[in-house]
Amino acid sequence: MRNTAKISAAVLAAAALTTGLTACGPDGDSSHGSSDTSGPLVVAASPTPHAEILNFVKKNLAKKAGLDLKVREFTDYITPNTATEDGSVDANYFQNQPYLDDFNKKRGTHIVPVVTVHLEPLGLYSHKVKSTDALKSGATVALPNDTVNEARALKLLAANGLITLKDGAGTEATPQDIAKNPRNLKFKEVEAAQTARSLDDVDAAVINGNFAISAGLKPATEALVLESAKDNPYGNFLAVKKGSEKDPRVKKLAKLLTSPEVKKFIQDKYQGSVIASF
Incomplete structure (x- = not known):
């Protein structure tokens, strides 16, 4: 969008x-x-x-x-x-x-x-690595491309130490709002419904829960990192x-x-x- x-x-x-x-x-x-x-x-x-x-x-x-x-x-x-x-x-x-x-x-x-x-x-998934520590420098991460879910995905990555967002980055944050990217992650913006299907083409993907479940993924056990339900x-x-x-x-x-x-x-x-x- x-x-x-x-x-x-x-x-x-x-x-x-x-x-x-x-x-x-x-x-x-x-x-x-x-x-x-x-x-x-x-x-x-x-x-x-x-x-x-x-x-x-x-x-x-x-x-x-x-x-x-x-x-x-x-x-x-x-x-x-x-x-x-x-x-x-x-x-x-x-x-x-x-x-x-x-x-x-x-x-x-x-x-x-x-x-x-x-x-x-919302969770981060991968067919190529078993933990976020295994994501190499320059790895490509797929993100949902609609405004809210992309910002939500970036906040998930920031909450788990993969990136740092600029102060004030809110519900419309984009990759341009990243202040620090220590692993030089690259981002591929795709329609939310396509994020699970992109797993074979990228190193990891941030996927909405409904699409993860539809793709046969188990968020509670298979996500590398998962959103907290507290105050969500x-x-x-x-x-x-x-x-x-x-x-x-x-x-x-x-x-x-x-x-x-x-x-x-x-x-x-x-x-x-x-x-x-x-």
Whole structure:
């Protein structure tokens, strides 16, 4: 998201994904979200862990609560928000507050959080070394290229002594904000969804938790370094277009997503790779 070309490419890719995934989502139908709050609640989500958590709710909790839940999976970080904004879906579940703030600012959208559900710790992974000490001078590290996740990745590297950021480097930090780079690390900026796929082409990659899990990685045991959950601002939440927060279907889903049953599901299934935030 560093320039117009990147945004255009991402939008085109997202449009293609929307066409394909809407037709072949888990529910196998073509219903969309609408202003009719008596109909199904259609939620856009990343496949892992968001859609998995939602599908657990759908299978085990929604019927008893009187909620008709439809889950639509998307593999990019753009379409879920644009679809929520234009009403193609009723809500989404895939993002954190810094990312949403940046998205709303740049896209002019009006998406708001409803309830925070979980944290996916960002991690540094490698197919070539077993520890950060083994990263050689001049090693190439892949970073997610969207504003928030790139800054988050750089903060992870700084917190573990691989680089030092300039004073004041915040949620929009880029490699240009690096003050000290003792190992002369080189950085390859790629779309967040591609970071795991880049592991064979780079020495290490900083990967979002959901993409790490989707790629078969185990963040709790395989990450060279992992974000701390303490005071972490990157919890993932259920979100809607402003004005839909009081939709009774949304309220039902928010309650179910923060239930003891969902907490146990997260703990049992993800074993610390995804952490309940409630």
